Amino acid sequence: MNIANFSDLLVAAATQSQPQRLLFVFTKAEAEPASEAPQGAPRRKTLVPVVCVDKQVGELDTFANLVDESKYMKVDWDVVLVTSLSGVGGVLPDDNAVEGAFKTAIQAIQDGQLGRFLAFDVDGELLQFA
Numbered sequence: 001m002n003i004a005n006f007s008d009l010l011v012a013a014a015t016q017s018q019p020q021r022l023l024f025v026f027t028k029a030e031a032e033p034a035s036e037a038p039q040g041a042p043r044r045k046t047l048v049p050v051v052c053v054d055k056q057v058g059e060l061d062t063f064a065n066l067v068d069e070s071k072y073m074k075v076d077w078d079v080v081l082v083t084s085l086s087g088v089g090g091v092l093p094d095d096n097a098v099e100g101a102f103k104t105a106i107q108a109i110q111d112g113q114l115g116r117f118l119a120f121d122v123d124g125e126l127l128q129f130a
Helices: 006-014 063-072 095-110
Strands: 020-031 045-056 079-086 118-121
Touching: 006 020, 006 063, 020 095, 045 079, 045 095, 079 095
Parallel strands: none
Antiparallel strands: 020 045, 020 079, 079 118
16 A cells, blocks of 8 residues: 555554554654764754654544644654554554564664654655655
8 A cells, every 4th residue: 555644554554454553753853963064065864762652543543633642742843753563363562562663663763764664744744765
C-alpha cells in the first residue's frame, strides 16, 4: 500500500493480518552550531527525540488528534517519526516489546537511519529525507 498521508497510515495499520501498535517518536530539529557549518553552507539540522508514544490501532483517528495530545503533553516538536510493531498470534506486542522497539528506534534516529520511519511535520505533511 502506498502511504501518502496520515489517514493512509491508519488504514494500512488497521488492515494488517496481525494487530499493530503504532510507535511515535516526537523530535525537535536542532541546528548545528554555526561554527561547525562550512562557510556559506546552510546549517544542517539534527532530529533529537523528545518523547515517545505508542497507540493501538483505533486509539487514534486523525493527525489533528495526535497534535492535540502532544499539546496536552506540553511537548514542543517539529517532526514526528512513525513506525509500527506487529503482534503475534493475534496478540498485541507487550510493553517490554514496545520499550525495546523504542530503544531501537531512538538509536536509529541518532544514527541518521530515518528510512524505516514515516515522518510528518506539525501540519501533517508527509516528509521525505534526502
